[in-house]
Amino acid sequence: MSLRLTILWIWKLIDPLFYFCSRLHYINDDKNNQSVFRVRITKYKGENFTLSDGTMINRNDLLLKIHLHNVRLLNDYVRIKNDLKRARLMYKSVLNSMPLLASYLKAHPEEAKIKGIIGITTINKGIRSLGFDSIPPANCLYRNVKKLGQLPISLLSSNSYKHFQKNGLTYLFLSKEKLYEKYGRNPSSK
Numbered sequence: 001m002s003l004r005l006t007i008l009w010i011w012k013l014i015d016p017l018f019y020f021c022s023r024l025h026y027i028n029d030d031k032n033n034q035s036v037f038r039v040r041i042t043k044y045k046g047e048n049f050t051l052s053d054g055t056m057i058n059r060n061d062l063l064l065k066i067h068l069h070n071v072r073l074l075n076d077y078v079r080i081k082n083d084l085k086r087a088r089l090m091y092k093s094v095l096n097s098m099p100l101l102a103s104y105l106k107a108h109p110e111e112a113k114i115k116g117i118i119g120i121t122t123i124n125k126g127i128r129s130l131g132f133d134s135i136p137p138a139n140c141l142y143r144n145v146k147k148l149g150q151l152p153i154s155l156l157s158s159n160s161y162k163h164f165q166k167n168g169l170t171y172l173f174l175s176k177e178k179l180y181e182k183y184g185r186n187p188s189s190k
Contacts, residue, residue, distance in 0.1 A: 012075065024067060027097070027104045035097030038067045041110060044118065046171065047138045055116060055175035063118040064105055066172075068094070091126045098130065102184030105176060117179060119172040122150045127172055131182045134170040143169050 024038040042065040048058045057063075073090055080086045105111060120137075121127075127134055137143045147169040 022067075027100045034069070034072075035100040036069050036073055036093045037097055037101055038069055039101070039104065040065050041108075041114065042118065049135060051116070051133045051173055051175050051178075053175050053178050055177065057115060057173060061115045062110065062113045063116055063173075064101075064108070064114055066101070066117055066119040068119075068121075087125065095130065098179075098183040102179050105179065106184060111176075114176060116176045117172070117174040120146060120169065121172060122147060122167040122169050124167055124170060130174075131178050132172040132174050134172055136168060136170050 022038075023040050025040060027035040027037050027039060042063055044057060044059060044061045044063050046059070048056070050056050073093060076089075076093075080089070101117070105114060105117075108114065117132075119132075124134065137146070150169065
């Protein structure tokens with residue numbers, strides 16, 4: 001446990017540099033409480049496909065890329081030894097942050113051009129109940145490199161390497177309309 005805490009302490013020191021270099025933005029509510037997401041606008045570079053709600057995602061579409069604030073979540077839950085309890089708390093943190101994500105997108109200057117949300121993860125449990133579609137990246141090399149990048153997070157967040165091995169890397173997508181429908185009012189319905 002002390003090795004985990006030491007690694008998290010070092011990560012907390014380095015995280016502001018990552019934040020600065022990555023062009024990410026925090027999402028805050030009216031009381032300045034931060035969500036578990038950090039976001040930025042990105043152009044999608046993968047294969048074209050259709051989401052479950054009929055939204056077409058094409059190459060070069062603008063999407064809001066979400067990053068979990070992993071060091072914060074891990075630091076909050078590192079002392080919880082039960083993987084299932086820790087997973088439930090993380091799920092609840094993400095669920096509670098979804099309305100803030102909807103509000104952020106609704107107020108974004110490029111909201112009309114943004115088609116939806118994109119993320120990438122090895123966590124595959126509970127994503128459908130949040131409204132996300134999951135699609136594995138088509139490029140095998142990209143998939144393996146990104147999964148390797150997820151290894152430290154997985155090792156710090158789980159008591160077992162087996163979780164990392166069995167979970168595949170997937171894109172998470174959520175259309176703007178589905179986000180608004182599930183977590184906030186659609187601006188076009190004002």
